[in-house]
Amino acid sequence: MLKRETLHEVICQVSPQAVVELCSKLVGIPSTSGREEKIAHFLSDLLKSLGYDIVTTDDMGNAVGRQMFNPGGKRLLFESQMDHADVRDAIEWSFYPYGGIVNNGHLCGRGAVDAKGSLAAMIIAASELKRHAKFLGLSGELAVACAVNQEVAEGVASSKVHELFEPDGVVIGEAPNLNIKRGQRGRAELIVEVQGKSAHTSLPLSGMNAAEKMVFLLSYVRQHFLPPRHYLLGDGILVLTDLTTSPSSGTSVLPDRCVATFDRRLLSGETEGQVLEEISRLISLARDIDPDINADVRISEDYVECFTGKRIRVKHFAPGWFFEESEELVEKALRGLRLVGMDPSLSESGFGTNGCYYGGIKGIPTISFGPSEEKLAHTKDERLDVDQLVKATRGYMSIAASFLEG
Known part of the structure; x- marks a missing residue:
């Protein structure tokens, strides 16, 4: 001893x-x-x-x-x-x-x-x-x-x-x-993407404004997301960190794409499948209210380059x-x-x-x-x-x- x-x-x-x-x-x-x-x-x-x-x-x-x-x-x-x-x-x-x-x-x-x-x-x-x-x-x-x-x-x-x-x-x-x-x-970076239909802003009914659909979806997710809880780690929170639309070069075009980025803090034992499923479920429930919502969710991925020259594909899910x-x-x-x-x-x-x-x-x-x-x-x-x-x-x-x- x-x-x-x-x-x-x-x-x-x-x-x-x-x-x-x-x-x-x-x-x-x-x-x-x-x-x-x-x-x-x-x-x-x-x-x-x-x-x-x-x-x-x-x-x-x-x-x-x-x-x-x-x-x-x-x-x-x-x-x-x-x-x-x-x-x-x-x-x-x-x-x-x-x-x-x-x-x-x-x-x-x-x-x-x-x-x-x-x-x-x-x-x-x-x-x-x-x-x-x-x-x-x-x-x-x-x-x-x-x-x-x-x-x-x-x-x-x-x-x-x-x-x-x-x-x-x-x-x-x-x-x-x-x-x-x-x-x-842990931390997951979640990407929620809403698809719309581009049109001239003078004829908005001929298109589908992805930004407006996203606004409704974000409000629904905020109201209905129930964070899991660990007795010591706390809540598995979900925070909106970024919001972009495209095209974004002019003011006379309805955006046909809107992307939201979320920071999701993970508790021990939570899997990629579980985290994606809970957001997919909320998207589906929001679609029951507005059938025109066309959205999906995924884990963010990109590449990191090491000083050695090695390039690594990184999925942003850290349990x-x-x-x-x-x-x-x-x-x-x-x-x-x-x-x-x-x-x-x-x-x-x-x-x-x-x-x-x-x-x-x-x-x-x-x-x-x-x-x-x-x-x-x-x-x-x-x-x-x-x-x-x-x-x-x-x-x-x-x-x-x-x-x-x-």
Whole structure:
């Protein structure tokens, strides 16, 4: 049984300066989605220099380092994204977004919170655990995955990581303020399209105005959609985010096409078929009132290009996921953190994360853990508390040590 004194002795040897300097370097490398080449090469070289047993880069550009311990144990995956939201308002920032400076106890810059702080902490944590593996009595394997394109395609890059490393448990690096998140609502992007018949606006009765039909349909859906509810994840909400018509180049033409985009937040267990069926049902009921409504619904799809040149077709359906407190990974993560004096709460994530692939699609026990708060991600003057960054490094070590003890 892992002892408090043993774990405490190991984590106290972690250099706070090392993790802060690494995070600063990562923040200093701009890496928006699809443009992660420079940071991916840096991370691959770093993992090798830190003595990871196996380092690989797949055709999407994910860099994965693996640490082997005594045979026969479990396999744990740490995963955090290397891409970040774009900076469109740099002139309004109080500091250079890619400076990675430390000021008043905070490491400042784009991506510090989401999620280069977590990534730096994970890399240092796994390196330190390898150095002290015999002392801690660890078995199995620990991998650190530096994932691409998370901001534009949740979970897609994780499918490649899973091909390489099939974990028994997953820890996603996010910003739950050093607490454990054991689930999240997923997200589907739904496209509702109404077809009409074009005509000159001076003769509207000779056509069918798709925009007017859409207005009625949207009103009906809003009144009659009943969101499912989870006792902890909350409601599976449906929000209109975009509305377009075509043709749209003139004012004298009835639109023969109107497209609405919805953001549908998903609860654990909801499938594509179920989500589409509920909207199809509402369309059918609206058609009972107005037989001229000609509409359908689908999941949005598009293409994402990786910096490697690989082009991926992405369906925008990221399942929700949730694990009970009795799940082994949750129990051992809580135990490990408490052994080093941390007192995390259990909650659910408001973020979309790559946990949608591991927990939602594959059903692999998954949690999120990391420094800072979700509300600070993607914001102007993004900054990360240095003390939390150091605690997160120790926290990752504690979680892994508890899960992989021999």
